[in-house]
Amino acid sequence: xxxxxxxxxxxxxxxxxxxxxxxxxxxxxxxxxxxxxxxxxxxxxxxxxxxxxxxxxxxxxxxxxxxxxxxxxxxxxxxxxxxxxxxxxxxxxxxxxxxxxxxxxxxxxxxxxxxxxxxxxxxxxxxxxxxxxxxxxxxxxxxxxxxxxxxxxxxxxxxxxxxxxxxxxxxxxxxxxxxxxxxxxxxxxxxxxxxxxxxxxxxxxxxxxxxxxxxxxxxxxxxxxxxxxxxxxxxxxxxxxxxxxxxxxxxxxxxxxxxxxxxxxxxxxxxxxxxxxxxxxxxxxxxxxxxxxxxxxxxxxxxxxxxxxxxxxxxxxxxxxxxxxxxxxxxxxxxxxxxxxxxxxxxxxxxxxxxxxxxxxxxxxxxxxxxxxxxxxxxxxxxxxxxxxxxxxxxxxxxxxxxxxxxxxxxxxxxxxxxxxxxxxxxxxxxxxxxxxxxxxxxxxxxxxxxxxxxxxxxxx
Numbered sequence: 094x095x096x097x098x099x100x101x102x103x104x105x106x107x108x109x110x111x112x113x114x115x116x117x118x119x120x121x122x123x124x125x126x127x128x129x130x131x132x133x134x135x136x137x138x139x140x141x142x143x144x145x146x147x148x149x150x151x152x153x154x155x156x157x158x159x160x161x162x163x164x165x166x167x168x169x170x171x172x173x174x175x176x177x178x179x180x181x182x183x184x185x186x187x188x189x190x191x192x193x194x195x196x197x198x199x200x201x202x203x204x205x206x207x208x209x210x211x212x213x214x215x216x217x218x219x220x221x222x223x224x225x226x227x228x229x230x231x232x233x234x235x236x237x238x239x240x241x242x243x244x245x246x247x248x249x250x251x252x253x254x255x256x257x258x259x260x261x262x263x264x265x266x267x268x269x270x271x272x273x274x275x276x277x278x279x280x281x282x283x284x285x286x287x288x289x290x291x292x293x294x295x296x297x298x299x300x301x302x303x304x305x306x307x308x309x310x311x312x313x314x315x316x317x318x319x320x321x322x323x324x325x326x327x328x329x330x331x332x333x334x335x336x337x338x339x340x341x342x343x344x345x346x347x348x349x350x351x352x353x354x355x356x357x358x359x360x361x362x363x364x365x366x367x368x369x370x371x372x373x374x375x376x377x378x379x380x381x382x383x384x385x386x387x388x389x390x391x392x393x394x395x396x397x398x399x400x401x402x403x404x405x406x407x408x409x410x411x412x413x414x415x416x417x418x419x420x421x422x423x424x425x426x427x428x429x430x431x432x433x434x435x436x437x438x439x440x441x442x443x444x445x446x447x448x449x450x451x452x453x454x455x456x457x458x459x460x461x462x463x464x465x466x467x468x469x470x471x472x473x474x475x476x477x478x479x480x481x482x483x484x485x486x487x488x489x490x491x492x493x494x495x496x497x498x499x500x501x502x503x504x505x506x507x508x509x510x511x512x513x514x515x516x517x518x519x520x521x522x523x524x525x526x527x528x529x530x531x532x533x534x535x536x537x538x539x540x541x542x543x544x545x546x547x548x549x550x551x552x553x554x
Contacts, residue, residue, distance in 0.1 A: 176380030
């Protein structure tokens, strides 16, 4: 936390807005309790992503729920409930794809070095595509290339537009949107499928037998407002926004977790043992669990979060905090996430990596050797928690509804790497990430040496 602030709100004047940061429990509750008509997450997201230019003209309302919030149930309930069905399939496809990518990498000076981020991006995209779009689009290689490229193009274009003077931003946005083609290619591929699903829904209502689909296209359509059903265009727009958020967060978090495995190889053995135990079968059966893996990924997210701030809200009406700090229309308020995650008021030894910091101490004593069991621990908690210490997923009623799915996929991808390979950074001293404003992103040139583990150590699963 910024020491001069001493828990009080403070402001940062950026090119696109005035940002007021709050960090006390009292002020954060005030943000969470403010009506959507006053402090809006939707408006902040729209300014951050610039969907008018990055998502084929998508322009959502500033107030949440104006067009329905069916996507929340689609992600929080339907996608999460479907995890036991999809996780075994994902394990097979992820395992196969990791081997294929590793086998394709060249040997240089007797060592096979793998570019980590491109591997993780592809794994994340394939995994999400199965859950979001179904098998048809997942097998479309042109679509998948566009879907991956869409993440970087959206980030670059949105940041450019936000930093430009408002007088010229629309003109530049329109020109650049024509040059960056991934959004149109995704839209073009998804529209016929969304239109077909709407037609099937109408046929079903007339008593006809139609195919059964288990993917986000179907769930978003089914949870849209009944009195004003979403059009195919609206469904595709919503999926594009969800796709961006999911792949962006998952790929970045998994990459940093793999960095930490390379930097702290002593965690490989206890994590591998957990994955080879009965706990893994239970994880696939219910879509949650693996407490050691859960803690390791959570600690990695704490040390290197994807974003330096969270709980974003834009003021669409004037707002005043209890201490008198005021927000005018267009101002933002948020929490200083990275600073709070590294603050000793929230975490003991905050700059020290402790992979099992969040695991239950009795569990550590049973599952690991004494060196891990003696580490200082926080009060046990889970990766998907949302509380005053953990704002990675947002805050309160606006917390990310897809975090349960995201956590399961993170464990699946990192787990398959652990089961198959020991890993080591080619250059431990090289810069592994860069920051741009509040955003932290792993470098695509970071190379990892993956050495296959023995057959005996993986034959249990």
